Amino acid sequence: MTEPKTLGLQDQEIIKEETERTRDCHCYIPRTDIYEVNEIIHVILDMPGIDSNAIEITLEKNVLNVKGYAQIPDFDNHTLVSSEYEPGDFERSFRVSDSIDREKIKANYKDGVLRLTLPRAEMAKTRKIEIKAN
């Protein structure tokens, strides 16, 4: 039996850019899980507080880029009295190998989590090569 792990808060890494941002909020690097099952690579990114239509996913050359633009909440008449997190944008890039079928990359956003599936191309799937004995 393993003791259930109690969650602690992790620090959210902020992207340090050389150029200045034009948007008045931080840009974070989303924490990501990556695993591969049945020739499909799953990429899961925590991007809370982003609307699904404010997410941009682009694939240029070999770079898959994910951007999410936050909507900073504002409540009239209420003042912020305690703050432990700052809403912000998210951005992260991944290098995608040639063996990925670019046409079949899918994305799904639910409950603040973006899930990407990157299937390997038919051609690139590992083939077992028999060695002929002479």
Add this chain to the structure above:
Amino acid sequence: MYRRYRIPSVWQEMNQMQQEMSKWLNLYSPQRMESTRAYPAINIWADEESAIIAAEIPGVPKENLEINVTGDTLSVGGERLLDEIPEGARYHRQERITGKFDRSIQLPYTVDVNKVQATYKNGILKVILPRIEAEKPKKITVKS
């Protein structure tokens, strides 16, 4: 003349030391503002009649969130699960945290339990906690 010269130089020295110190402190403290290390991170907005609490809890379906309000305390609990992958497959990278969490927040007033509203959208839980009528601040006019 001598004194006038000496005093600012001491202050300069002090200033320099202070700058040096804060530089080191900043190096070793996290980027974000210091806070309790409890999960989830919570922001609180308030006015005289209610408080709005927002928490970043991505990836927990709302059915799995447990929100309780008793008296002046709000508690939020749930569990972040790891995707189950078949045997043989492995994680190339695992940065997202998993596990159970349970956090309570005490408010400076009794909450009107019947009027509490909770929404969960895009991984952000928002709870509106109105103050009970009896504890709302009353304006008292001074008679002349």
